[in-house]
Amino acid sequence: MGKKRSGGGLSPTQQAAKFLGVSALAGAVLAGIALPAAGALGLAAKGSVEEFDEIPANLKRPPLSQRTTILDSEGGTIATVFSRDRTLVDLKDISPYMQKAIIAIEDSRFYEHGAVDVKGILRALNENAQSGTVSQGASTLTQQYVKNVFVEEAGNDPTKVAEATQQTLGRKIRELKYAIQVEQELGKKQILENYLNITFFGQQAYGVEAASQRYFSKSAKDLELDEAALLAGIVQSPSRYDPVNDSEEARKRRNIVLNRMVATRDITQEEADAAKKKPLGLEVSRPREGCITATRGAGFFCDYVRNAFLNDPAFGETREDRVKIWDKGGLKIRTTLDPQAQESVQTAIKDNVRQSDQVATAVTIVEPGTGKILGMGQSRPYGSDISKGELSYNLSVDKRMGGGAGYQPGSTFKPIVAAAALEQGKSPTQKYASPYEMPYPSPVDTCSGQWTNTRNEKLTNENEKEVGPYGMKEATAKSVNTYYVELISDIGICPVTSMAEKMGVNRADGEQMAQAPSIALGTQEMSPLTMAAAYATFASRGIYCTPIAIESVIDADGKSMPVPKTKCNRAMSTKTADTVNTLLKGVVEDGTGKQAGLGSRPSAGKTGTTDFRYAAWFVGYTPNMAGAVWVGDPEHKRQMTDITIGGNYYPKVYGGEVPGPIWKAAMSGALAGKPAPDFNLVDIPKDKPKDHEKDEADDEDQKPGKPEKPGGGGNPWPDFTIPPDVLGGNGNGGGNGGGNGGGRWPQPR
Template identity: 65%
Template sequence: MPKKRSGGGLTGTQQAAKFLGISVLSGAVLAGIALPAFGALGLAAKGTVKGFDEIPANLKTPPLSQRTTILDSKGGLIATVYSRDRTVVPLKEISPHMQKAIIAIEDSRFYEHGAVDLKGVLRALNKNATSGGVTQGASTLTQQYVKNVFVEEAGDDPDKVAQATQQTLGRKIQELKYAIQVEEELGKKKILENYLNITFFGQKAYGVEAAAQRYFSKPAKDLQVEEAAMLAGLVQSPSRYDPVNDIEEATKRRNIVLQRMADVRDISPEEAERAKATPIKLNVSEPKNGCITATNGAGFFCDYVRKSFTSDPVFGKTKEERAKIWYRGGLTVKTTLDPQAQKSAQRSIKKHVYKSDKVATAVTIVQPGSGKILGMGQSRPYGYGKNETEINYSVDKKLGGSNFGFPVGSTFKPFVAAAALEQGRPVTQVYPAPYKMSYPDSISTCNGTWRNDGGDVLENENEKEVGPYPLKKAMEMSVNTYFVQMIEDIGICPVVEMTDKLRVFQGNGDKLPVEPSALTLGSDGISPLTMASAYATFANRGTYCSPTAIQSIRTADGRSLPVPKSTCEKVMSEQTADTINTLLGGVIDSGTGQSAGLTSRDNAGKTGTTDERRNAWFVGYTPNLSGAVWVGSPTQQVKMTNITIGDVYHSKVFGGQVPGPIWRDAMNGALEGWDAPTFNKVSIPDPPKPEETPDGDGEDNGGGDGNEGRPDDGKPGDGRPGDNGGGGNEPWPGISVPSGQTGGGDNRGGDNGGGDGSGD
């Protein structure tokens, strides 16, 4: 048995083993590894370590996590995001004082020894033996660098970090082996550069450049000797010597570093004393990390960019792979966000809806023809405090939005009209459109028949809204019963096909329910971005372009990454799109959207209000831009009656009343300085008025006054049913009307319908 020695009764070999944190078997050598310092001491591995034949390529030049910079379309900064605040710089951009300070305090013989410092180990062993414990280490800068690489690759996963720092035989041997090979591959200068860029300096600052900015608000190349000494002193224990929280401890540690620099003759004793006498003068810069720091209210857009990156296979096969690239950082992401449009949207939001209001608003602006998202904001800021949220009300759930989006109400009606026009219905199409009616008993679908088993009824907003109406008037007045009769006429399938081509889906990604309330009156949740993009198709004369937020991405080493492009597809004829543009222009000129109208340029749009006024919308566009505005309670719990929004009282909120002016003001500012192209409008003739006809008396061709249930007077007729139906077969001469709906009747009465001449 070996004799007991000083240092806790351990032999020199055992002390070396304890120092290294490993177990030993006397007389063996480390299998397959040339370790000059420890082979002589007779260290042996208890067990085996695999995988030492090849050094990992990323150990020599590890992909260090850095800041990612997100820019708007003009190159302006939106935000910087990072998992670790780091800016990698070359050695020539690091102060010589900093280089000398870190070597002096961490590894003063760095340029003299190899990967393992035998003298340092022996010195540590002697010190530890004298003190009776393990008080001094002997890791070289190279060994520390290797350990830091393992920690860096572990990321923020606590289990992986623990594995990377565990004091096991395998880990120690692995570090030593890699340190030897790194010395051979990189050389001293590159190792020092990598070390200074990877090391943690406290206060969320990784690498010396971030640390210099954090503590002194200056680049690392401008560090003075006393500043460099303070930073070098942090490496041993960033929390203990943190100057922000304990200036006294930080000063003591800095002075130790300065003395060590004098001892190794990096500075003179006089320089050291002068530096020691200089108080630490911090100029702290708070780290600005994440989308919460985004300018011009673009936090939600910033987060949308992040989620778009991590969800798009173009950036990596798996979500984990994409997330690793994003959080490694070092990217410069140029986005589509237009600073003028974004500022205008936020200015309008703040003017009309307050952060503290019971309801919120979201505004999204896209460019027809390109799909570029130019603006995205909302009244409740991006954040975690009161009346703040991380939920992006403008987008679908998978990209940060609410669960289902928000019911869109009558802003859905243009999709029905477009489907009908594509089916060959004339723009002068007339339907009876009574004030109140039951949903049709049945409506054909793509795969069968929808049936009104519950006997559901619907009504118009106003009791005076009584047909018959042509399409133009029905769109301007947003007549519910008209569009339900339209979908009964054409069937549900053409509307489903149209909305599928326009990518109009629920906020959770599901297709819309196959029922008339969803596919006519917008009863289901859809996101503002989806609506703005769909309406942009009308402005783009029938070509849909998918929304996109990223223009280009450049990596830290200057490489360009492929980015997803907007895909454009013709989904309706130019004639149909031009007709919708004309119809929706009428909504602004003389319909429910008059308060949203822009001056001096063509514009079109549609209002929408849902049941119990829980949601109000305006979606509108010019040939240049398309924008959607939603107002409501994110939880759908607030009925917008007798409510104050932005210091303005409203007995009832309408789509044209609150969302409309928000859209108007946002678009006015966004379009300032833009050209003002015009739509290709179509001519929509007024339906000819019928000749005067005596009141029906119930004879075979009776009908009488059913012909007078015109939208211009809305008066019911008093014709009595006859064999061929009250109201006649031609309520407005020359205008086609589906059979069974002639004369504005409700299909009661005569053998061929037409009804009681009531004009319903």
Template identity: 65%
Template sequence: MPKKRSGGGLSPTQQAAKFLGVSVLSGAVLAGIALPAVGALGLAAKGSVESFDELPANLKTPPLSQRTTILDAEGGTIAQVYSRDRTVVGLKDISPYLQKAIVAIEDSRFYEHGAVDMKGVLRAVNKNARSGGVSQGASTLTQQYVKNVFVEEAGDDPTKVAQATQQTIGRKIRELKFAIQVEEELGKKKILENYLNITFFGQQAYGVEAAAQRYFSKPAKDLSLPESALLAGIVQSPTRYDPINDEAEAVKRRNTVLQRMAEVGDISPAEADKAQKAPLELKVSRPKNGCITAVKGAGFFCDYVRQVFLTDPVFGKTRKARAKVWNQGGLTIRTTLDPQAQESVQSSLKNHVNKNDSVAAAITLVEPGTGKVLGMGQSKPYGYGNNETEINYSVDHSAGGSNYGFPTGSTFKPFVAAAALEQGRPPTQEYSSPYEMPYPDPVQTCSGKPWVNTDGETVPNEDKSEVGPYRLNEAMAKSVNTYFVQMVADIGLCPVVKLTDALHVVQGSGDKLPEVPAVSLGSLGVSPLTMASAYAAFASRGMYCTPIAIESISQKVGERQKSLDVPKSTCSRAMSEKTADTVSTLLQGVVDSGTGQQAGLQDRANAGKTGTTDERKNAWFVGYTPNLSGAVWVGSATQQVKMVDISIGGTYHPKVYGGSVPGPIWRDAMTNALVGKPAGSFNLVDIPDPDKDKEKEREKERDKDKDRDKGRDDGRNGDEGFIGGLIDGGTENGGNNGDGGPTFPGNVIQGQGNGGNNGNGPGGRRG
């Protein structure tokens, strides 16, 4: 709690006079603090006093901005981000040498005077008057602290920063009044602590802790005398006395500080002399700020976390309010990123795609049933150099993706199938599925105004051999375009749109999908995160969960910790369990015997779908196991590269398919991400196959024919056994009743064959 003000009923002007030790607070004295005269600015002494009285009584001190640490799900550091690199510490964690050094060089009478050092003011007035300009200031440590509060409050606004630092009487009056308040409420030790935490020490370091780490790679409490003197000397001019860029000037300034410490009795002359001779011995730690420093290739995920914070209303009503909290920092953000999954993502990308390839690849992994984003990576590293990018290909434009998603190709077809199943179409649904056909019309829409193929657009299959009729399971496995166009024409576009709405499948721009038949073939741009989250609903038996990247956030304000609310995943039923299970059964067929065989996992249940767009500008594989869903996109961010006669990751491809490049990337990323995780199983559905059923019937008839043929043969053998037995005890078996001979008990004399009783009676002597 702040100390009770002890003004004793005095007016602000009288309090100021008390601190100054004068009976009247004149504008001339105030001006003399930093300006040669008042009249030059047209401000009378009387006006200065009135302005002083009218100022608000309380200094609003904003929380000091600090670095934010982003952690993975296991508590490992992903990256540190900050607008100002600062870690607030108490006096007990600051070297006594540094505390004495900063007081000695900046305000040696700090513990003797009030908010304003009258001797210093008079000295400055006298010198400035003689020079005709502002050659010397007289700000106390308290006044400097107040000025730094104004600068901190200004943030990155250049206009506000200029106002906070400009050399005007108005600013000096404000500084003075607030300095009086601060002296009364905080006391000397707290003012010194605050000053050391707020002050800029150059090289992006704010506060002594960040400065100690920057220049000497050690905490502030461990600074030696020479090191403390160096940091104290930087404060007056961080650029001029920067030891990294001008060692000689920095050493000269350090030695000045040491000399001053000896003069005021903080150290002995011998100690000062020894410290002045000490080498500089910097051990610089370069600033590691921002997502570009993220480990395990998690720069894009780090940026996604930042974007979530800046766009989600849970962190503030407006973007400006959210940005203020983010820039203030001091946050510890525990995310959903699974280090094992992330490492697997990066390993798979590195093994399959080179960063200097003409195309890129992006992977996003999501946990079904929770929406947790477990992995996110790209083949081109996060950065601003050659073959690097700050564009996150995995997310929508609003979340940091400069692109608006990518056409998904045939990976959209499972949504059409699910919509049809929800409408009651059987999984055995059959369509003629010619090799090529016009888009059928009219097609019903949600608006009631049918879509009509006014331009006569046509759609072909991938291969001329793909000619129907096909049923759903075969059409999905072979990815037959005309089948799904006919399916959309059958059920209408509205069921598809409603299902994709339930799965939150939107374009990368955030716009809803339009009601056009081409949507069934994945003609529109969608992000990998959207696709992975939507497919996760199949894995979780129809439950869709919104993706989340943040588990918890705590914020350090000063030395106090508080928890922040974070967005939660919202789960809702997007389709029936039966529909989801049927789609899983269909998509398991894709990896077992269809276009996705190269993506199939060997040791666990898995399902997925390939996708390749027009001119092979995009290739996809989206798939899942019961406990992990993943989407892989390969293509050019500019959509200019046709993946024909192309080398990717050092492997030549005459034509790229969803199964040939994205499939193996998905397989390897999923395999290692799931090591040590339960395998699980799908709730598969028995999908009738009329062709197989007919084949089974034919097989049964063939088996019956074989039985009849065998009976006839046995009958003939029985006859031979009977005759043979009469003669010399034949060894043949008896025949079946009614099938080639009478039943007779073997050899009447001494037969060795079996009796004919239904083909199995024992031989031997008669009667």
């Protein structure tokens, strides 16, 4: 037996007629939806009247997509983003001309009929039957509103949009039922208001307020007769009657609307004639939307906020849920961005690296103890025009948050090795032979076994005069490579990767950290935000806090949404952190980072320069602010030798020479007017000077030595096969490009 129909055995057509309170004949007309030969047009009754009772609760007043405003920590606007440009307005704030024009052209009997205009259907049926095509529709304003609601709820999903607009009998019947309910519960004026707020007017403008601003740069309440008629005419076909792209078609359509307004006695013939003589009078305002419009160079921070929202379950159980909320918009998102810090970051970038330079810089500042991102910027602006030096990815963050594959941090990784060694009980006075050149020690313990130097791979210091023995303080100030490789080989690799994990240090591409002693020299690609947050751990005396960008979110209904909080954990003892702070303060005072010093304000940090000069870094901090500066080629192709940056020529770029001054300028402005607390230092005896050493620092960031050994970002000897056990990892280069990276290359034969 077949399934029993609901409604006492009535067919869908008869049920529709019953709901509408019209005759069976009119019901049959409704079943045809005023279309000739419905079957020939491929229309089918998909969906049944059984679904009539399944009316969406939000149909009466759906949450329409609106603009989202992203604010800095002081409430200033950073950017406005939207999926659909819309600003909701009350009916009283819409010009009476606009209200009359839309009714005249779309549903002249709006105030006379119910949800369905039977006379209109019969008239359309007659016209369509005579023409043999669908030349005239019969949907009332209420029915159009209902359809728009379903289109709105479909969002940006093309499949759902197609379902919401498909020409099927089932959809039309459901639309009629919903229209009846809306008429009963809202009333005419509210329906008109909702309709004018939801309708698409072309040129990315949804709703009459956005349309009025787009075409005439004025509010909807100020629309004149001719302007209102133009907008009302667009609705039927926003592309065909687009006044920006086809002024003649738009003018003809405007005049048709004016004629209809005369016919409905909303205006006189004289008023219509006068309006027809007016030019279109367009004063187009292009939509300024998205992170590309962000102020103070915060486009990439804005993009980071978006990614933070879409990636965090705090804003929705699934990514699909979060995307839907984001696209609906209407949010007010207050962020952690500090206006003073951001302005200082941008000024420091502008004064030192030009947009047109062969290389770029990225700067990020975070707050120790809270994880708040205070500033984020780069010399290549947000955009997609490569010819103008624009970039569409964020140089400061990991790949999953809109960044590239990261960059080798070089010697800025050494303090993490030092912290791991101190936690293992090593003394800061620990000495190693630290020769100028040596093979990698072997074997070395890893988390899962041992690393073996099967190729007898060697490493060198930057300068031939860097010959030990050295203690930790002097080796850190001079950035002695052989010292730190001996140190990691002594304690094993696992304590170092474990410390890195506790400090939030991970590869920017999401891959696992390599288990090789070369990681001590910074061979694993990382992002500036990662390094800034890691160094903030030292500043907060051992407490690591995950970076956060969002402080609060108010939804479209004015309600606060839950936001993710920073997660803080103790990564090391206060004694270890204080010891590292003492080591790194020495780098700024007497070592490779002297050009980054902040004068009387206590600071600490570390320089980093990768092999072949593909990247140079300075990562530093005060007790109340930490920042990272990277300089290099985003595509990891241009070596920084014989190069001009910011108008200054450099035979070779060092971490203390270019990134250091950028860091100093950015931090000086960001910290202006703020307290200047000191570190809790420990006493570390200084090594006695060696006979061969001079007073000045002969190190990787002060004086160039012999040509550096290659160490990442592409194999300089393509004919030389490098076995996997020599490489420190798969690398993947930096940014969106780069070579194999990961470890130290063997010397060419």
